[in-house]
Amino acid sequence: xxxxxxxxxxxxxxxxxxxxxxxxxxxxxxxxxxxxxxxxxxxxxxxxxxxxxxxxxxxxxxxxxxxxxxxxxxxxxxxxxxxxxxxxxxxxxxxxxxxxxxxxxxxxxxxxxxxxxxxxxxxxxxxxxxxxxxxxxxxxxxxxxxxxxxxxxxxxxxxxxxxxxxxxxxxxxxxxxxxxxxxxxxxxxxxxxxxxxxxxxxxxxxxxxxxxxxxxxxxxxxxxxxxxxxxxxxxxxxxxxxxxxxxxxxxxxxxxxxxxxxxxxxxxxxxxxxxxxxxxxxxxxxxxxxxxxxxxxxxxxxxxxxxxxxxxxxxxxxxxxxxxxxxxxxxxxxxxxxxxxxxxxxxxxxxxxxxx
Amino acid sequence: xxxxxxxxxxxxxxxxxxxxxxxxxxxxxxxxxxxxxxxxxxxxxxxxxxxxxxxxxxxxxxxxxxxxxxxxxxxxxxxxxxxxxxxxxxxxxxxxxxxxxxxxxxxxxxxxxxxxxxxxxxxxxxxxxxxxxxxxxxxxxxxxxxxxxxxxxxxxxxxxxxxxxxxxxxxxxxxxxxxxxxxxxxxxxxxxxxxxxxxxxxxxxxxxxxxxxxxxxxxxxxxxxxx
Numbered sequence: 001x002x003x004x005x006x007x008x009x010x011x012x013x014x015x016x017x018x019x020x021x022x023x024x025x026x027x028x029x030x031x032x033x034x035x036x037x038x039x040x041x042x043x044x045x046x047x048x049x050x051x052x053x054x055x056x057x058x059x060x061x062x063x064x065x066x067x068x069x070x071x072x073x074x075x076x077x078x079x080x081x082x083x084x085x086x087x088x089x090x091x092x093x094x095x096x097x098x099x100x101x102x103x104x105x106x107x108x109x110x111x112x113x114x115x116x117x118x119x120x121x122x123x124x125x126x127x128x129x130x131x132x133x134x135x136x137x138x139x140x141x142x143x144x145x146x147x148x149x150x151x152x153x154x155x156x157x158x159x160x161x162x163x164x165x166x167x168x169x170x171x172x173x174x175x176x177x178x179x180x181x182x183x184x185x186x187x188x189x190x191x192x193x194x195x196x197x198x199x200x201x202x203x204x205x206x207x208x209x210x211x212x213x214x215x216x217x218x219x220x221x222x223x224x225x226x227x228x229x230x231x232x233x234x235x236x237x238x239x240x241x242x243x244x245x246x247x248x249x250x251x252x253x254x255x256x257x258x259x260x261x262x263x264x265x266x267x268x269x270x271x272x273x274x275x276x277x278x279x280x281x282x283x284x285x286x287x288x289x290x291x292x293x294x295x296x297x298x299x300x301x302x303x304x305x306x307x308x309x310x311x312x313x314x315x316x317x318x319x320x321x322x323x324x325x326x327x328x329x330x331x332x333x334x335x336x337x338x339x340x341x342x343x344x345x346x347x348x349x350x351x352x353x354x355x356x
Numbered sequence: 357x358x359x360x361x362x363x364x365x366x367x368x369x370x371x372x373x374x375x376x377x378x379x380x381x382x383x384x385x386x387x388x389x390x391x392x393x394x395x396x397x398x399x400x401x402x403x404x405x406x407x408x409x410x411x412x413x414x415x416x417x418x419x420x421x422x423x424x425x426x427x428x429x430x431x432x433x434x435x436x437x438x439x440x441x442x443x444x445x446x447x448x449x450x451x452x453x454x455x456x457x458x459x460x461x462x463x464x465x466x467x468x469x470x471x472x473x474x475x476x477x478x479x480x481x482x483x484x485x486x487x488x489x490x491x492x493x494x495x496x497x498x499x500x501x502x503x504x505x506x507x508x509x510x511x512x513x514x515x516x517x518x519x520x521x522x523x524x525x526x527x528x529x530x531x532x533x534x535x536x537x538x539x540x541x542x543x544x545x546x547x548x549x550x551x552x553x554x555x556x557x558x559x560x561x562x563x564x565x566x567x568x569x570x571x572x573x574x575x576x577x578x579x580x581x582x583x
Contacts, residue, residue, distance in 0.1 A: 045486060047482055047485070047486075070485075070490075071482075071485040071486060072484075072485045072486075072487075072488050072489055072490050072491075072493075072494075073488075076486065077486065078482075078483075078486035080479060080482075080483065082479075084479050084480065084482075084483045086480065086483070086484075086498060086502075087502070088498075088501040088502055088504070097484075097487050097489075097497070098487035098488055101487065101488035101489060101493075102488065144487065145486070145487075148486075148487055148488055
């Protein structure tokens, strides 16, 4: 368990945040610019010092009242938005900078391991980080942070300074870490697609406050939060690969309550994947559609309806026991179909994005 | 052909280099913490302290020499301190020259160091802290290496400026052969005695030395190349 509470005021900005988070998996701090997510992360690291704060990580108190564990004594790794590699050190020396400062008996990540995880075997012999691309620099920075064997990894929008190609290049490495590491990661982002792809837990921030916190699917499935108003609002589905259809080059994914056909996924039968279904890609029918080209039609129950702007509404649908799906349709359609909470309907899923 | 430099000349040259070397080492030890503090502090005292450090740039060396002479004299605070410590009085000694030169050359060491420290992004030090480096550790492993060009400039300017001083030396050191008679004073003596040839040798030597030092500084320092 990570329990953090910070009050901090600057001219024009105030942070009043309290979160209790499970100390495992990837926890995303998500919110618009200026919502205080980076400040909260810096408070957790001890880079921002506020007298009025409390931080407990598992059974260790890092800050409470007058007690303040200095940054360099906190067993954490921090990845900044820009890679911040030391220009006077070679790539290897950068990697070893933190490693050297950890007593050998406390090292749980070895150099070779970090090099392998982040694909640095060709980069490690470079004399200077100056020639590295943005994505390469960030991979070195992540490895460097991991080599301090942190018990908590903090990442401040590590991909936001990268172009789309570098992002695509680095995301798979982050997913490897997700599987390989048993330490909690707090990941600041303002990109919902990144969060949906990586996070297990989601902490939503707005104007220096935490407005919601919980499991990713749960928070993204709520209509009363700002995430529901985003253009790319949508639900996340964890599903298992069950059937590979060779003839049509399709894959069937099963989740509790239904299944989806998607373009061929090169994964073994039985592996679990994460898919994202955007609200705008889900339409509603009150009777089972016939002669439709849409192959993914799920039986669902309307749990909640909320206005979205002047002309549209957001629907929260439940499928089976617990799976949530969002749908965004016009207000006129809602009235013409007479949609009400509690109704059984058919959700037609036009598109499914496989994200992990 | 006889040697271009007399024994007295050689003694003055040796004394000058010894003085400049000692002063440079002391200045780096004293100037680095001052420059670091000036570069990072948000204290009210930053302005006043910076101004005091910079005073020797604008004041005539004779003014500094005069007040140092008074301070180091039998009734001055420095003089009473040195007497209490049992080292006697500093005026007209090599140690007195060292003290005077340290004050006189201080801004030439502090200012390049301060500029170099100010150019180090806060982020570099924060990164070091998250990698388990204490403030001292980060200073030596990150700040000093990143400030290397400034450190080189500071050393060279401190050294060269001490070699070239005249007014302060004359005020507090006098003109004692082998003890306080440095090159600049020796040149003055030669000119007074109408020994222009000897004055030429030493003066031209100073010009060549100054040129070589600055040439080395501008060639070695990778200003502008660093990303």
